[in-house]
Amino acid sequence: MKxxxxxxxxxxxxxxxxxxxxNVINAVCKKFGHEVSYEYALCGAAAIDEVGDPFPDETYNIxxxxxAVLFSAVGDPKFDNDPTAxxxxxxxxxxxxxxxxxxxxxxxxxxFKCMVHNSPLKAELVExxxxxxxxxLTGGMYFGxxxxxxxxxxxxxxxxxxxxxxxxxxxxxxxxxxRKHLTVVDKANVLASSRLWRKIAQELAPLYPExxxxxxxxxxxxxxxIQEPSFFDVMVTENTxxxxxxxxxxxxxxxxxxxxxxxxxxxxxxxxxIHGSWPQAKGLNIANxxxxxxxxxxxxxxxxxxxxxxxxxxAVNVSLDKxxxxxxxxxxxxxxxxxxxxxxxxxxxxxxx
Amino acid sequence: MKxxxxxxxxxxxxxxxxxxxxNVINAVCKKFGHEVSYEYALCGAAAIDEVGDPFPDETYNIxxxxxAVLFSAVGDPKFDNDPTAxxxxxxxxxxxxxxxxxxxxxxxxxxFKCMVHNSPLKAELVExxxxxxxxxLTGGMYFGxxxxxxxxxxxxxxxxxxxxxxxxxxxxxxxxxxRKHLTVVDKANVLASSRLWRKIAQELAPLYPExxxxxxxxxxxxxxxIQEPSFFDVMVTENTxxxxxxxxxxxxxxxxxxxxxxxxxxxxxxxxxIHGSWPQAKGLNIANxxxxxxxxxxxxxxxxxxxxxxxxxxAVNVSLDKxxxxxxxxxxxxxxxxxxxxxxxxxxxxxxx
Ligand SMILES: CC(C)[C@H](C(=O)O)[C@@H](O)C(=O)O
Ligand SMILES: CC(C)[C@H](C(=O)O)[C@@H](O)C(=O)O
Numbered sequence: 001m002k003x004x005x006x007x008x009x010x011x012x013x014x015x016x017x018x019x020x021x022x023n024v025i026n027a028v029c030k031k032f033g034h035e036v037s038y039e040y041a042l043c044g045a046a047a048i049d050e051v052g053d054p055f056p057d058e059t060y061n062i063x064x065x066x067x068a069v070l071f072s073a074v075g076d077p078k079f080d081n082d083p084t085a086x087x088x089x090x091x092x093x094x095x096x097x098x099x100x101x102x103x104x105x106x107x108x109x110x111x112f113k114c115m116v117h118n119s120p121l122k123a124e125l126v127e128x129x130x131x132x133x134x135x136x137l138t139g140g141m142y143f144g145x146x147x148x149x150x151x152x153x154x155x156x157x158x159x160x161x162x163x164x165x166x167x168x169x170x171x172x173x174x175x176x177x178x179r180k181h182l183t184v185v186d187k188a189n190v191l192a193s194s195r196l197w198r199k200i201a202q203e204l205a206p207l208y209p210e211x212x213x214x215x216x217x218x219x220x221x222x223x224x225x226i227q228e229p230s231f232f233d234v235m236v237t238e239n240t241x242x243x244x245x246x247x248x249x250x251x252x253x254x255x256x257x258x259x260x261x262x263x264x265x266x267x268x269x270x271x272x273x274i275h276g277s278w279p280q281a282k283g284l285n286i287a288n289x290x291x292x293x294x295x296x297x298x299x300x301x302x303x304x305x306x307x308x309x310x311x312x313x314x315a316v317n318v319s320l321d322k323x324x325x326x327x328x329x330x331x332x333x334x335x336x337x338x339x340x341x342x343x344x345x346x347x348x349x350x351x352x353x
Numbered sequence: 354m355k356x357x358x359x360x361x362x363x364x365x366x367x368x369x370x371x372x373x374x375x376n377v378i379n380a381v382c383k384k385f386g387h388e389v390s391y392e393y394a395l396c397g398a399a400a401i402d403e404v405g406d407p408f409p410d411e412t413y414n415i416x417x418x419x420x421a422v423l424f425s426a427v428g429d430p431k432f433d434n435d436p437t438a439x440x441x442x443x444x445x446x447x448x449x450x451x452x453x454x455x456x457x458x459x460x461x462x463x464x465f466k467c468m469v470h471n472s473p474l475k476a477e478l479v480e481x482x483x484x485x486x487x488x489x490l491t492g493g494m495y496f497g498x499x500x501x502x503x504x505x506x507x508x509x510x511x512x513x514x515x516x517x518x519x520x521x522x523x524x525x526x527x528x529x530x531x532r533k534h535l536t537v538v539d540k541a542n543v544l545a546s547s548r549l550w551r552k553i554a555q556e557l558a559p560l561y562p563e564x565x566x567x568x569x570x571x572x573x574x575x576x577x578x579i580q581e582p583s584f585f586d587v588m589v590t591e592n593t594x595x596x597x598x599x600x601x602x603x604x605x606x607x608x609x610x611x612x613x614x615x616x617x618x619x620x621x622x623x624x625x626x627i628h629g630s631w632p633q634a635k636g637l638n639i640a641n642x643x644x645x646x647x648x649x650x651x652x653x654x655x656x657x658x659x660x661x662x663x664x665x666x667x668a669v670n671v672s673l674d675k676x677x678x679x680x681x682x683x684x685x686x687x688x689x690x691x692x693x694x695x696x697x698x699x700x701x702x703x704x705x706x
Contacts, residue, residue, distance in 0.1 A: 090542055120474050120579045141510060146545040151514045153549035157494060158507035187593070189443055192499040196506035219600040226473045226579065226604055240540070244597060247572040251579055 001303065002035040006066035006268065008059065010044040011089060012277030013287035013339075014072030020289035020343030021070050024296045027350040028308050039066065043096070044074025044089040044277070054092025060099050068299050069100075069270040072292060073277035097137050101266030103163065104170045105135040105242065106298075107274060109229070109249040112258055114320050115329065119254030121226065126254060129229035132174055133249050135242025136167045137263055140193070142239045159193045159238065164200045170264070171236035172208045181233035182213045185221045185241060197238065218245070225249055250274055257288050257328055258316075260295035262302060269302055271295035285338040288326040290316055293346055315349040354656065355388040359419035359621065361412065363397040364442060365630030366640035366692075367425030373642035373696030374423050377649045380703040381661050392419065396449070397427025397442040397630070407445025413452050421652050422453075422623040425645060426630035450490050454619030456516065457523045458488040458595065459651075460627060462582070462602040465611055467673050468682065472607030474579060479607060482582035485527055486602050488595025489520045490616055493546070495592045512546045512591065517553045523617070524589035525561045534586035535566045538574045538594060550591065571598070578602060603627055610641050610681055613648035615655060622655055624648040638691040641679040643669055646699055668702040 005025065009018035022038065029036045041059035048054050054074065063069050074089040096102070111119070111129050119126045136159075144156030168184070175182040184201045186194035198215055205213045216224065218241045224231055225245065229252055237245060250256045256275065263270045273291030281287050293316060301309035319325070324345045327336040337345070358378065362371035375391065382389040394412035401407050407427065416422050427442040449455070464472070464482050472479045489512075497509030521537070528535040537554045539547035551568055558566045569577065571594045577584055578598065582605055590598060603609045609628065616623045626644030634640050646669060654662035672678070677698045680689040690698070 088542070094543070120478055122473060122475060125473055142543055144507065148545035148549055150549075152512065153545045154497065154509050154511035155544045155546050156507050156509055158505065160505045161503065187596070189441070190447070190495055191508045192501040192506045193508050196501055196503075219596045222575070222597045222601045223604040226601070240593075241597075243540070243572045244575045244594075248575045248579070248601070251576040 001305065003029070003037070003303075004065065004067045005036060005038050006063045006069045007038050007040045008043045008069060008071045009040070010072045010074040010277060011046055011076050012073055012279040012282045014044070014074070014277055016283070016285065016287055016339050017273065017289045017292040018070065018072040020339060021072070021292040021296050023343055023347045024293050024312060024350065025070070025299075027347045028296075028300065028312065031311070031350060031353070032305070032308055043092050045076035045079060047092060048087050048089065052087065054087060054089050055095035055099070063096070063100055063268050066268045068302065069268050070296070070299065071270050071272035073273065073275065075277040075279070077279055094142065096270070097263065098143060100268060100270065101138065102263035102270055103136060103138045103265040104167055104263065105137040105246070106174070106262045106264065107133040107135065107246045107249065108259065109133060109253050110255065110259065111253045112255045112320060115253070115255040115258065117254070118329075119252055121229070121252050126229060126252060129253060131229070131232035131249070132178070132234050133242065133246045134167065134171045134174060134234060134236040135246055136163065136238045138265070139163045140239035157191065157193050157240070159196060161196070161200060164197050165204070168201055168204055168236060171234055172204060172211055175211045175234040176208060179233040180211045182211050183221070183232055183235045184213065184215050185218050185235055185237035185245065186215065187218050187241075188215070189217060193238070221245060222248060226252060258290045258294065260291050260298050262295070262298045264302070271299040285340055286327050287339045288328050289339050289343045293343070311350055311353055315346045315353070318349060319346050354658065356382070356390070356656075357418065357420045358389060358391050359416045359422045360391050360393045361396045361422060361424045362393070363425045363427040363630060364399055364429050365426055365632040365635045367397070367427070367630055369636070369638065369692050370626065370640055370642045370645040371423065371425040373692060374425070374645040374649050376696055376700045377646050377665060377703065378423070378652075380700045381649075381653065381665065384664070384703060384706070385658070385661055396424075396445050398429035398432060400445060401440055401442065405440065407440060407442050408448040408452070416449070416453055416621050419621045421655065422621050423649070423652065424623050424625035426626065426628065428630040428632070430632055447495065449623070450616060451496060453621060453623065454491065455616035455623055456489060456491045456618040457520055457616065458490040458599070459527070459615045459617065460486040460488065460599045460602065461612065462486060462606050463608065463612065464606045465608045465673060468606070468608040468611065470607070471682075472605055474582070474605050479582060479605060482606060484582065484585035484602070485531070485587050486595065486599045487520065487524045487527060487587060487589040488599055489516065489591045491618070492516045493592035510544070510546050510593070512549060514549070514553060517550050518557070521554055521557050521589060524587055525557060525564055528564045528587040529561060532586040533564045535564050536574070536585055536588045537566065537568050538571050538588055538590035538598065539568065540571050540594075541568070542570060546591070574598060575601060579605060611643045611647065613644050613651050615648070615651045617655065624652040638693055639680055640692045641681050642692050642696045646696070664703055664706055668699045668706070671702060672699050
């Protein structure tokens with residue numbers, strides 16, 4: 001296979017983990033005989049500094065032409081503390097999602113054995129947690145009509161049938177590939193938009209007779225996820241609810257620093273860690289590259305290159321088991337490996353596998 | 354003091370726990386020399402069955418004339434399973450909130466020692482959790498303009514300055530009475546309505562110089578609440594976010610079945626347990642009356658009758674410590690008390706205190 005990858009390192013620790021992601025791609029491509037080429041592009045604070053736009057047209061064009069995007073992280077505290085800033089790195093994220101039509105955000109909530117102790121939940125509750133949150137990413141209040149003056153403000157939580165159908169189909173397909181259990185999360189007892197979601201889900205469900213589909217109110221889902229995370233297999237919901245629930249899901253796993261995500265849709269799919277840009281750690285060679293590396297596994301799997309993905313996952317698991325870990329996840333007294341060392345260990349494992 | 358109380362027993366276990374709430378009010382009034390009178394009114398499924406409306410005008414009038422409302426629970430599965438039902442018990446709740454102008458929902462998230470083991474979180478995380486969620490209850494997407502046809506649907510998340518100011522003031526006042534730490538939860542990096550919330554909060558904060566005010570995005574709050582619940586003292590947020598976060602808060606405490614809430618605003622304040630109508634337990638004398646009884650404590654405290662509230666809380670704590678508990682919270686092998694027996698024990702304690 002021939003892969004053209006857009007690389008968006010972004011801000012903070014982004015560039016460092018990006019390097020490790022690229023190294024892993026190279027190793028896998030070499031091993032399996034794929035051809036790969038890269039185009040680097042600016043985004044986030046780095047792009048604001050250079051060209052005044054967190055998702056410049058040039059970056060957009062590079063992403064559009066690519067088969068996939070390897071994204072790292074954006075965000076810089078200098079913008080948080082500057083109330084006069086009119087452009088912010090996060091806007092780059094939203095622009096990227098919208099312009100590339102990335103309507104499906106896929107977030108596996110997976111628990112790593114060595115990280116279970118790190119969960120705020122009791123170990124027995126998280127040990128078997130293994131589900132996927134699918135969040136609609138280009139609709140709802142994020143992009144609906146907005147208004148604000150000094151006396152009132154509103155956002156519009158708008159969804160069209162097309163938007164709902166396409167994301168639900170993604171969810172049903174994922175459920176088919178997994179334990180065949182889909183939970184549609186909404187607030188249909190209050191919201192009109194949720195009632196349309198539920199109606200369309202009920203229309204689609206008979207097309208996937210093997211999938212057990214259930215419907216859950218968002219307040220309930222927020223509770224259930226903590227009380228019994230193993231209940232879930234695939235969960236799908238709209239943008240704002242998804243923002244809240246995916247974050248909740250990642251912290252209960254105790255593996256937040258290790259989790260990747262994919263955003264897919266019309267244009268080139270984007271693969272990224274769920275963690276942020278951790279500006280304080282920039283350049284210190286202490287950031288954990290595993291989430292970025294697992295996002296590379298998702299990238300290969302997206303193109304149905306399962307063995308490739310499998311090998312990366314195995315490399316990561318072995319590295320964790322052998323204690324090749326960055327400080328954030330190392331046990332007390334264990335040797336602390338740097339970003340580079342962990343990345344190299346995993347790359348070597350792949351090459352020698 | 355002279356108190357006129359509207360009693361809305363509602364559905365399921367509602368009537369049984371309502372009786373215990375009323376008994377406690379009587380005991381306290383006798384003890385402290387207050388005069389009290391009651392008016393009973395229909396709501397929920399019970400009201401639909403009798404008059405076709407989950408919050409009939411007559412009930413509204415009774416509530417309007419009262420000093421406070423003692424509410425139990427509404428909801429009946431026969432409506433959940435009937436897609437043709439056009440009136441549902443929950444609509445009574447929403448109508449009650451809107452008509453009585455109950456814009457502030459106050460939910461203490463308190464941990465009872467004997468219930469800590471019941472939390473999905475590790476004990477050390479919840480032991481010291483003690484915060485109050487304040488949820489705006491009559492604005493936002495719950496009541497904004499809605500539209501739905503077969504191809505699109507929307508809800509409007511609309512807030513006016515007046516709506517935001519009054520709920521934030523309630524929150525600042527609560528913070529002043531507690532540990533003086535207020536967390537304003539919003540999504541100001543995405544939503545126009547949130548930006549107005551944050552702006553107004555920043556205007557009000559200088560009027561409460563003793564209060565440490567911080568701002569947190571809702572996705573972050575959903576994580577922080579699990580990672581470090583003791584961080585929070587008073588949290589305030591809009592209706593939809595509040596729906597999700599208050600439920601999340603109640604489950605992490607492990608004391609869900611024991612927690613009361615108050616909804617206050619323009620009209621008579623409403624006091625109720627946060628748990629539902631548990632239809633399966635109806636009439637079995639097994640429902641836990643403690644949340645209802647603690648809602649009575651909130652009722653007295655609302656009228657600044659602190660000693661009265663204190664005595665009820667003490668009675669409840671002693672009953673829990675002495676193992677006078679309904680089956681849902683009794684330890685293995687412990688005698689299981691009925692709804693009535695627990696209520697009577699607490700009432701006796703108050704009378705003999
Ligand atoms: C930064 C912010 C706009 C973004 C969102 O709310 O979508 C983030 O929280 C996320 O979940 O990717
Ligand atoms: C029943 C429902 C309409 C209600 C709400 O969403 O407000 C409930 O979840 C609550 O929190 O009181």
